[in-house]
Amino acid sequence: MAKVRVLMVEDDPMQAKLIQGLLERAGQGRFEMQHVLRLDEAIPRLVSHDFDAVLLDLTLPDSEGLATFERMYAAAGEIPVVVLTGVDDLTLAAKAVEEGAHDYLVKGKIDGDRLVRALHFAVKRTLAEQQEWNSQMLHLAQQQFLKAAQIMGLDANLRERLLFPQRTLVVTLPFRRDDYKQVETVFGYRVQHVLTMGPTKGGIRYHEDVSLGEVSALAMWMTWKCALMRLPFGGAKGGVRIDPTHLTGHELQRLTRRFTTEIIDMIGPDKDIPAPDMGTDERVMAWLMDTYSQQVGYTVPTVVTGKPVVLGGSLGRREATGRGLVYLIEEAANAMKMPLKGATAIVQGFGNVGSNAAKFLEEAGVKLVGVSDVTTGLYNPKGLSVSALLAYLAEHRSMMGYPDAEAVSNQQLLELPCDILAPCAMQNQITGGNAEKLQCRLLAEGANGPTTLEADEILQERGIFVLPDVLGNAGGVTVSYFEWVQGTQNYTWSLEEINSRLRKIMVDAFHRTSTLATRDRLDFRTAALIGGIERVAEAKLKRGLFP
Numbered sequence: 001m002a003k004v005r006v007l008m009v010e011d012d013p014m015q016a017k018l019i020q021g022l023l024e025r026a027g028q029g030r031f032e033m034q035h036v037l038r039l040d041e042a043i044p045r046l047v048s049h050d051f052d053a054v055l056l057d058l059t060l061p062d063s064e065g066l067a068t069f070e071r072m073y074a075a076a077g078e079i080p081v082v083v084l085t086g087v088d089d090l091t092l093a094a095k096a097v098e099e100g101a102h103d104y105l106v107k108g109k110i111d112g113d114r115l116v117r118a119l120h121f122a123v124k125r126t127l128a129e130q131q132e133w134n135s136q137m138l139h140l141a142q143q144q145f146l147k148a149a150q151i152m153g154l155d156a157n158l159r160e161r162l163l164f165p166q167r168t169l170v171v172t173l174p175f176r177r178d179d180y181k182q183v184e185t186v187f188g189y190r191v192q193h194v195l196t197m198g199p200t201k202g203g204i205r206y207h208e209d210v211s212l213g214e215v216s217a218l219a220m221w222m223t224w225k226c227a228l229m230r231l232p233f234g235g236a237k238g239g240v241r242i243d244p245t246h247l248t249g250h251e252l253q254r255l256t257r258r259f260t261t262e263i264i265d266m267i268g269p270d271k272d273i274p275a276p277d278m279g280t281d282e283r284v285m286a287w288l289m290d291t292y293s294q295q296v297g298y299t300v301p302t303v304v305t306g307k308p309v310v311l312g313g314s315l316g317r318r319e320a321t322g323r324g325l326v327y328l329i330e331e332a333a334n335a336m337k338m339p340l341k342g343a344t345a346i347v348q349g350f351g352n353v354g355s356n357a358a359k360f361l362e363e364a365g366v367k368l369v370g371v372s373d374v375t376t377g378l379y380n381p382k383g384l385s386v387s388a389l390l391a392y393l394a395e396h397r398s399m400m401g402y403p404d405a406e407a408v409s410n411q412q413l414l415e416l417p418c419d420i421l422a423p424c425a426m427q428n429q430i431t432g433g434n435a436e437k438l439q440c441r442l443l444a445e446g447a448n449g450p451t452t453l454e455a456d457e458i459l460q461e462r463g464i465f466v467l468p469d470v471l472g473n474a475g476g477v478t479v480s481y482f483e484w485v486q487g488t489q490n491y492t493w494s495l496e497e498i499n500s501r502l503r504k505i506m507v508d509a510f511h512r513t514s515t516l517a518t519r520d521r522l523d524f525r526t527a528a529l530i531g532g533i534e535r536v537a538e539a540k541l542k543r544g545l546f547p
Ligand code: NAD
Pocket: 276, 277, 278, 279, 280, 321, 348, 349, 350, 351, 352, 353, 354, 372, 373, 374, 375, 410, 424, 425, 426, 427, 446, 447, 448, 473, 474, 476, 477
């Protein structure tokens, strides 16, 4: 979890020490504070460092009263300022709030919870006000789309129409922690990008960086992915801006049930069908389905996919994204004339997608030499055992301290030598800064948006084969589609049936993409995107314009 970086400007050393102590105790390691005594020290530091919030005493040796706030406010730009004030100066503090301060805290009455809350809320509000659409990921998704649209000569009306999602819903919801002391307000989203092709489909992500822009980017990629795989869905995505790794089961359940209630009008088995994504899993889908079913008055298993098998989930759904990625790696390796037996692989992220990709790579005879989770990377050129890693993770909840490997950072991990590199965690991992240093032959994207446009160009120049996300991780939504079909038919397929249908669809999409890439001399990502966009464009034109 990224720390909240706070600059405290306070000339009274006793006060400063007190506040620092409170934040250390109540902040549970989530804050990082720097302290200065004067305004003329604070302003240059604000410019040269990256802060998320400022705690500002209004009476300083080199500035007094409202002028202190005004000078700091001008220098802080988008960074929120929380004022520290004495009981005698409350009118002044209220005036500072009128002029743009986010809050004020009265010295002598500050406790840890109040301090943490004021800082958190200031940061949250700033993010909500300034960054909902301002997302690097949305920028990437839109640039990729525009590049593909340019190359394929997409109609200008459609280009404009598809650049933003058709429907977005932003909700705020109250969330109570187990200790009952705090009720937080958290932000949640559901976005439907294209409603032309049937119901919309896409996962729900719980992560501290989730924003409207990020969810919209993910929804857009879902549209191209479903169209490329020829599934009867448009793209959607949802999420809640929260770090789920520190939540108890009860907290996660309460959060999920309230979030479901808030978005209930937008979802439904014929409207929009959620599934798991980062930070959510089968359990979360079961609670979502139960909440929806309670509200409509009867059981509706088809409102979600990726639920437990006993509730109508599909066999093979849990492993589907990782399995599908490995089916494609087999095809790509074949095209590259690279034998998989004895090849080496590094997998970033060891959650649903990463751990299953690693498992199926191991089964295909590939030697896994590196893996990671959010806490650490692990490297062992002699090979890592997936079952031993899973057992360690089950016991310790993180990979930190795993004995049979060298610990490396997530960034170092990407640059280590291997034949296959599979980013299966976060977006924005392979950038202009490290694309030159990659030592793999095949980049197989399990995560959404792991590679920037700049990196794409470098990889292409370097002859590294890229299996792009819209193709690489489409196994998940494909088996989700199977789950939905089985649910609507009240019929169950065997695992063999599911895996063979999955392989057929994945391999077919790979060869269609490959044919297009060869014919039009395109990189694989652009070819895959064009494959998806062409189908959406055709459907839009066939349906015509209303009214
Ligand atoms: P998950 O929550 O199950 O696992 C995420 C993994 O990434 C964990 O091991 C976590 O520790 C690690 N991680 C988190 N932040 C990291 C960081 N900054 N650096 C390195 N590692 C980090 O999530 P998941 O469902 O496996 O999803 C992973 C990616 O795959 C996401 O981009 C998601 O959108 C994409 N995806 C998932 C599915 C699916 O079916 N679950 C389908 C298609 C695409």
